[in-house]
Amino acid sequence: MRNVRTRSAVFLLGGLVLLCAADTVRPRESGAPPDWGLYQINWDRDYGERLDAELRKFASPPAYIMFFRDLRCSYPRSTVDQIADRGATTIISLELGHWGYDLDRSFLPPLVAGEYDTFLRDWARAARNDGRRVLLRFGFEFNGDWFSWAGQPELYVSAWRRAHGIFKQEGADNVEWVWAPNFVDCPRDNDMHRYYPGDEYVDWVAVDGYNFGDNHDRWHRWESFDEAFGAVLSDLERRYPDKRLMIAEIGCSSDDAERRVAWIRDAWASILKRPHIDAVVWFHLDTSNKGEPNFAIDALPGSLEAFNQTFAAPRERSRGGSTR
Numbered sequence: 001m002r003n004v005r006t007r008s009a010v011f012l013l014g015g016l017v018l019l020c021a022a023d024t025v026r027p028r029e030s031g032a033p034p035d036w037g038l039y040q041i042n043w044d045r046d047y048g049e050r051l052d053a054e055l056r057k058f059a060s061p062p063a064y065i066m067f068f069r070d071l072r073c074s075y076p077r078s079t080v081d082q083i084a085d086r087g088a089t090t091i092i093s094l095e096l097g098h099w100g101y102d103l104d105r106s107f108l109p110p111l112v113a114g115e116y117d118t119f120l121r122d123w124a125r126a127a128r129n130d131g132r133r134v135l136l137r138f139g140f141e142f143n144g145d146w147f148s149w150a151g152q153p154e155l156y157v158s159a160w161r162r163a164h165g166i167f168k169q170e171g172a173d174n175v176e177w178v179w180a181p182n183f184v185d186c187p188r189d190n191d192m193h194r195y196y197p198g199d200e201y202v203d204w205v206a207v208d209g210y211n212f213g214d215n216h217d218r219w220h221r222w223e224s225f226d227e228a229f230g231a232v233l234s235d236l237e238r239r240y241p242d243k244r245l246m247i248a249e250i251g252c253s254s255d256d257a258e259r260r261v262a263w264i265r266d267a268w269a270s271i272l273k274r275p276h277i278d279a280v281v282w283f284h285l286d287t288s289n290k291g292e293p294n295f296a297i298d299a300l301p302g303s304l305e306a307f308n309q310t311f312a313a314p315r316e317r318s319r320g321g322s323t324r
Contacts, residue, residue, distance in 0.1 A: 033272060036311045037064025037091065037281040038297070039249065048082045054284070055086065057298060059308035063317050064135070066091035066248070066281050070099045071107060071116060075126035080134060089133050091178070091248070091281065096139040096149040096159070106148045108155040112162060120163050124170035133174055137248060138163060140180040141208055143192035153194035160197040176203035180248045183209035183232045193239065205240045206248035207232055210283070211263060212293060213253025222253070225267035237276050244278045247271075251283040251295030254303075261302040268310035280311065 043050050055061060065088045069076060080090045096107050110116060127134055139149045142156055149156060160177075167175055179202045181192035196202070209228050212220035229247070236245060252263045271277055286294040298304040 032275070033313070033315055034277045035063035035279045035317055036060075037062045037066060037088070037279060038284040039066045039281060040284060042067035042069075042076065042079055047079060048085075051082065051086065057304060058312040060312050060314040061087050062312070064089050064091050064279055064281055066093060066137075068093045068095060070095045070097055071119060072098055075123045077126055077130050080130060080132055084132050089135065091135045091137060093137040093140055093180075093248075095147070097147070104148055106152060106155075108149055108152055108159050111159040112155055114162070117162075117166060120166045121170060124167040124172040124175070127167075127175050128170055128172040131174055133176070135176050135178050135204065137178040137180050137206065140178075140206075140248070141182040142195045143190045144182045144186045145190070151190060153191075156195050157197050161201055164197070164201045177201065178204040178206050178246065178248065180206035180208055180246075183207050183229060199240075199242070202240075202243060204246050204278075205236050205243040206246040207236060208249035209247070210250065210293075210295070211252045213255045215253070215255050222255075222259075225263065225270045230270075233274060233277070237274070241276075245274075245276045246279040246281070247277065248281050249283045250280060251293070253293040254288075254295070254299040255293070257300040257302055260300055261306045264303060264306040265310055282307075282311065 038054075040051060040054060051065070065083045065086075067076075067079065067090075069092055071094075076090075076092070083090045096111065097103065097105070098107075107116075138160055139147075139156065141147055142150050142153075144150055149159075164177060179196065181195065185192055207229070209232070211223045211225070211228055214220075214222045233245075250267070252260055252267070254260060271280060282297055283295045284297050286296045286299065288294045297307050
């Protein structure tokens with residue numbers, strides 16, 4: 001979720017991560033927890049201090065911290081370094097547009113035509129020179145109807161492959177590419193799999209999804225984790241068995257404290273039963289001023305305690321972290 005937006009159907013949000021080059025993909029041992037992460041706004045000022053204030057709430061440090069950028073932003077090396085200083089790996093969610101204007105314009109044609117090659121090459125060189133692991137979530141939630149890069153699968157695949165090729169040409173092998181659809185195709189015939197660039201261009205397969213609860217709008221209702229994520233996770237595990245799997249955005253409505261605590265605990269129990277899930281990133285933001293639920297982990301009494309006993313419970317990390 002970059003800025004909050006109203007949707008016309010049940011859907012998910014997005015994010016970005018920087019990791020190391022791929023090693024052999026293997027499922028976690030059954031019952032072993034995946035790494036956890038959170039979306040945290042990338043403030044331009046006092047970022048480190050404000051990030052520390054949030055991280056102190058949790059029982060363990062996150063393995064991943066995600067934020068958003070658009071096609072006008074330079075590579076955020078300072079932020080990547082500050083995140084690494086706190087022992088985490090960056091996830092960058094790159095929106096294929098310009099924030100604040102031209103919101104309905106598709107930037108896929110100019111991306112495919114090479115008009116953003118210099119931008120992409122600058123990013124690739126900066127990431128390579130920094131050398132840290134980074135996960136790049138390129139143009140996420142393409143199978144929805146709320147982003148300008150949606151509904152154009154052929155152009156999307158071409159843009160992805162062109163960008164990926166530039167990063168490879170520049171030797172930015174420390175950047176891992178995260179393909180992240182919404183958990184529901186919207187409209188229904190906007191099949192997420194038509195946007196898949198191919199195994200050689202993808203390091204992670206991910207999905208975004210939320211429980212918006214009963215009080216958000218007429219298209220949403222309270223859903224358990226399994227109701228929201230079960231079918232799509234099984235589909236991704238079956239179709240892409242050799243790819244690392246991530247829940248790149250997850251959140252739960254804050255309508256009811258007791259119900260929300262139970263949802264957090266039940267979600268974690270379900271995640272542990274899926275050994276292919278390598279990472280789970282919570283969308284830690286109050287979006288109620290934009291007409292959406294408050295997804296912040298500590299939005300209601302008991303939620304933070306439940307999260308610290310499940311997602312953020314202290315343990316040895318799986319594959320996250322900031323090592324170069």
